[in-house]
Amino acid sequence: MSILELRQVSKLFDGIKAVDGVSLSFERGKITGLIGPNGAGKTTLFHLITGFLRPDAGAIYYKGKRIDGWPSWRIASEGIGRLFQDVRVFKQLTVLENVLVAFQNQPDDKPWIAFLSLRWLRNLERENIEKAKYWIQFVGLEGMENVCAEELSYGQQKLLAIARLLAADAETLLLDEPTAGVNIKMIRVILDMIEKLVKEEKKTIVIIEHNMQVIRDVADWVYFMNEGKIISCGPPEEILENKEIRRIYMGIQNFTPIVGR
Amino acid sequence: MSYILHLLILLSIYSVLSLSLNLLVGYTGLFSLAHAAFYGIGAYITTLLMVKAGWGFFPALVVAILGAILLSLIVAIPSLRLRGDYFVLATLGFQTIIFYILYNWVGLTNGPYGIPGIPRPKFLGFEINSIFAYSVFSIFLSGICLLLLWRICMSPFGRTLKAIRDDEIAASALGKNIYRFKALAFALSGAFASVSGALFASYMRYIDPTSFTLMETVFILSAVLIGGAGNIKGPIIGTMFVILLPEVLRFLQIPDTIAPNVRQILYGLLILILMRLRPQGLGGEYKLQ
Amino acid sequence: MVAQLFANGLATGSLYALSALGFGLIYNTTRVFHIAYGAVYTIAAYLLFALLSRYGIPLGIAFLIALILTILLGILIDIYIYQPLLCQGSSFLIVMISSLSIYIITVNIIVLIFGNEIKVLRSGIAKTFTLGQVILSDIQILQIAALAFIFFTLVFFLKWTNLGKIIRAMRDNPDLLSLMGIDLQKIRWLVFGLGSLLAGLAAMLQALDVGIDPHIGMSAVLTAAVAVIIGGVGIFEAPAFGGLLLGVLQSMVIWKASGRWQEAITFALLIFFLLFKPEGIFGQRRRLEEK
Numbered sequence: 001m002s003i004l005e006l007r008q009v010s011k012l013f014d015g016i017k018a019v020d021g022v023s024l025s026f027e028r029g030k031i032t033g034l035i036g037p038n039g040a041g042k043t044t045l046f047h048l049i050t051g052f053l054r055p056d057a058g059a060i061y062y063k064g065k066r067i068d069g070w071p072s073w074r075i076a077s078e079g080i081g082r083l084f085q086d087v088r089v090f091k092q093l094t095v096l097e098n099v100l101v102a103f104q105n106q107p108d109d110k111p112w113i114a115f116l117s118l119r120w121l122r123n124l125e126r127e128n129i130e131k132a133k134y135w136i137q138f139v140g141l142e143g144m145e146n147v148c149a150e151e152l153s154y155g156q157q158k159l160l161a162i163a164r165l166l167a168a169d170a171e172t173l174l175l176d177e178p179t180a181g182v183n184i185k186m187i188r189v190i191l192d193m194i195e196k197l198v199k200e201e202k203k204t205i206v207i208i209e210h211n212m213q214v215i216r217d218v219a220d221w222v223y224f225m226n227e228g229k230i231i232s233c234g235p236p237e238e239i240l241e242n243k244e245i246r247r248i249y250m251g252i253q254n255f256t257p258i259v260g261r
Numbered sequence: 262m263s264y265i266l267h268l269l270i271l272l273s274i275y276s277v278l279s280l281s282l283n284l285l286v287g288y289t290g291l292f293s294l295a296h297a298a299f300y301g302i303g304a305y306i307t308t309l310l311m312v313k314a315g316w317g318f319f320p321a322l323v324v325a326i327l328g329a330i331l332l333s334l335i336v337a338i339p340s341l342r343l344r345g346d347y348f349v350l351a352t353l354g355f356q357t358i359i360f361y362i363l364y365n366w367v368g369l370t371n372g373p374y375g376i377p378g379i380p381r382p383k384f385l386g387f388e389i390n391s392i393f394a395y396s397v398f399s400i401f402l403s404g405i406c407l408l409l410l411w412r413i414c415m416s417p418f419g420r421t422l423k424a425i426r427d428d429e430i431a432a433s434a435l436g437k438n439i440y441r442f443k444a445l446a447f448a449l450s451g452a453f454a455s456v457s458g459a460l461f462a463s464y465m466r467y468i469d470p471t472s473f474t475l476m477e478t479v480f481i482l483s484a485v486l487i488g489g490a491g492n493i494k495g496p497i498i499g500t501m502f503v504i505l506l507p508e509v510l511r512f513l514q515i516p517d518t519i520a521p522n523v524r525q526i527l528y529g530l531l532i533l534i535l536m537r538l539r540p541q542g543l544g545g546e547y548k549l550q
Numbered sequence: 551m552v553a554q555l556f557a558n559g560l561a562t563g564s565l566y567a568l569s570a571l572g573f574g575l576i577y578n579t580t581r582v583f584h585i586a587y588g589a590v591y592t593i594a595a596y597l598l599f600a601l602l603s604r605y606g607i608p609l610g611i612a613f614l615i616a617l618i619l620t621i622l623l624g625i626l627i628d629i630y631i632y633q634p635l636l637c638q639g640s641s642f643l644i645v646m647i648s649s650l651s652i653y654i655i656t657v658n659i660i661v662l663i664f665g666n667e668i669k670v671l672r673s674g675i676a677k678t679f680t681l682g683q684v685i686l687s688d689i690q691i692l693q694i695a696a697l698a699f700i701f702f703t704l705v706f707f708l709k710w711t712n713l714g715k716i717i718r719a720m721r722d723n724p725d726l727l728s729l730m731g732i733d734l735q736k737i738r739w740l741v742f743g744l745g746s747l748l749a750g751l752a753a754m755l756q757a758l759d760v761g762i763d764p765h766i767g768m769s770a771v772l773t774a775a776v777a778v779i780i781g782g783v784g785i786f787e788a789p790a791f792g793g794l795l796l797g798v799l800q801s802m803v804i805w806k807a808s809g810r811w812q813e814a815i816t817f818a819l820l821i822f823f824l825l826f827k828p829e830g831i832f833g834q835r836r837r838l839e840e841k
Contacts, residue, residue, distance in 0.1 A: 354821050
């Protein structure tokens with residue numbers, strides 16, 4: 001069952017087709033990999049899906065609704081969450097505050113609430129803090145709730161970003177290079193988490209990765225992209241064995257072995 | 262003694278001004294140079310309704326607040342579309358235009374001649390006339406504003422504002438309507454500034470546009486920057502600093518004619534030093550980005 | 551009548567154009583929103599005043615001395631204020647606030663030394679020239695001539711000299727330039743020096759024309775910034791057109807409305823352009839996503 005669908009989507013930058021007539025669909029409850037050399041258009045595709053860029057042609061559908069042209073906050077509210085390549089934690093907020101911001105049920109867009117029932121607000125906050133602590137512990141950052149996000153290491157910031165995404169309760173997660181810059185143990189943690197999210201929480205996940213072992217490890221289906229086009233797609237073993245793809249990818253492949261497999 | 266009360270009144274008025282500017286600068290990350298315009302609009306609407314239409318203070322205040330909210334949205338909606346330097350320049354442009362209108366629309370505002378004879382507020386039939394009574398009134402009304410501002414800053418709304426300040430793209434990816442939050446912050450900020458305007462007008466019993474210039478915005482901004490942005494105590498510290506420093510200067514017997522200039526030089530130097538060494542100010546949290 | 555207003559506007563506009571070219575030069579290459587440009591402007595005017603009236607130095611020499619000192623000042627501001635901040639990674643906002651602080655400190659020092667009143671540099675009636683229906687003073691003609699000279703020199707410089715090309719490249723790709731072995735530091739000095747020269751020139755021409763007061767700097771820098779935006783950010787020659795346009799429109803306002811509303815034109819145009827044509831007259835529409 002396809003949850004996210006792109007039809008003939010194109011995006012031009014100064015005449016260059018960053019994304020060229022891309023059509024693909026992402027299956028609900030599955031982990032789809034999006035691979036390709038640098039500059040292939042993968043992150044641009046994420047920008048298009050999440051509304052940070054508008055397609056010049058084509059359409060994007062999420063759960064049957066057409067979402068291209070929507071502002072990015074609205075697409076996010078629909079249930080598409082995103083992990084950025086450059087992490088983007090809220091640097092001057094604490095770990096706890098970072099996660100608290102992400103909750104979707106809070107009346108944070110209604111400042112006048114602050115004038116009214118203080119007790120109701122306090123109860124809601126207490127509930128949210130409990131939930132936030134759960135996610136912080138889930139990603140392994142317990143004890144660091146009151147640490148300022150900018151004091152965390154890169155890997156820890158990534159975990160925080162993941163916790164934030166989980167707190168936002170996004171149905172569909174777009175992860176842009178989730179294991180880049182992270183040490184091997186953390187990679188294992190992140191991959192286990194990804195699998196758990198799909199098995200237990202029934203999330204749909206799309207991963208952009210350069211680490212082929214990660215793709216081999218968790219992906220159910222892979223799209224290979226080059227120069228803005230989808231070149232081929234299929235199960236990971238098939239795609240990764242393909243000589244043509246290896247040729248295009250030569251020198252960029254990363255065979256970091258995963259601990260425990 | 263009445264001088265101390267005068268200082269207290271000024272402190273109360275300026276605390277609200279600096280905390281409301283802080284909501285924009287420190288919490289939302291919007292460096293607005295238009296604050297004195299909302300302060301002025303609050304003063305003028307209250308004044309015109311009281312002097313020319315005979316309204317009481319409180320009804321006039323309500324209209325002034327609504328007027329300031331409307332004006333903030335007029336300023337916010339175009340300006341928020343702009344990034345960085347352009348945004349600052351746009352707010353500066355609005356500040357100048359609004360000042361211009363106050364100064365040149367003599368038919369409505371009396372222009373540079375100002376409006377004298379502003380009555381003091383009447384509460385339950387009792388006119389708040391003496392400086393002591395007014396100081397109590399001012400502290401009380403400002404206190405309410407400060408309390409509300411404190412609640413806003415501590416609420417989920419305040420937290421989300423800070424997130425937008427730190428990274429609006431990430432906030433947007435979490436479903437936050439950036440534009441709406443910023444516009445709300447603007448409206449709230451303007452609303453509180455207008456209360457200060459009303460308090461100022463009724464206290465001084467006379468207003469003219471020269472109290473609401475760009476330099477006035479810079480003065481309020483100095484309080485926020487020196488004291489520090491991004492939390493509650495920073496701007497309060499800053500306000501005390503900028504209001505009380507002149508007294509220190511007087512104590513050092515610097516003549517009144519040059520005192521304002523010496524003061525501004527000191528603020529300027531202090532801000533320069535702070536920006537270099539401690540951008541979060543004396544007591545603030547947010548290191549301006 | 552209209553022709554006279556137009557000519558006056560051209561003269562004033564030339565001043566705006568000169569300072570806008572300087573401001574734009576600095577902004578387009580270093581991306582610093584140099585509010586302290588107003589301080590440089592004010593100091594140039596007052597230096598000239600002091601040299602002329604307090605030390606009785608002849609005009610030509612005083613002009614040169616003031617110009618040189620102004621250039622030095624502009625460069626020093628960059629070296630001691632902006633560069634240390636940029637080195638420690640301060641944001642544009644902190645740089646802008648520091649720039650504003652410099653302006654405030656400078657203006658207040660000037661008030662302390664010279665007082666708040668308007669100072670006139672030349673007494674008596676200026677020489678005038680009549681061209682058809684239009685009468686222009688010698689200073690006004692000098693203003694227009696100065697702009698013409700500077701403008702064409704600048705265009706030539708940017709287009710045909712190596713240094714000019716380097717300056718143009720500095721906007722988009724400073725890293726590439728330093729990789730090519732070009733000392734960015736010296737280029738910044740050049741840019742700030744040139745910008746300050748233009749500010750000083752405009753300031754002193756204004757001083758000789760209508761006199762000075764401590765607040766001319768803020769007016770000047772705001773008008774310059776608006777002219778840069780109207781002309782088109784990123785294009786070095788465009789601010790000249792923005793400045794001329796502003797000067798002429800301001801002058802025309804007197805024809806239809808009261809002179810009181812002159813400055814409002816500047817900000818009305820600013821708001822208009824920011825809303826509807828932020829790339830300016832000569833700029834290209836940039837992609838919305840580029841922030």
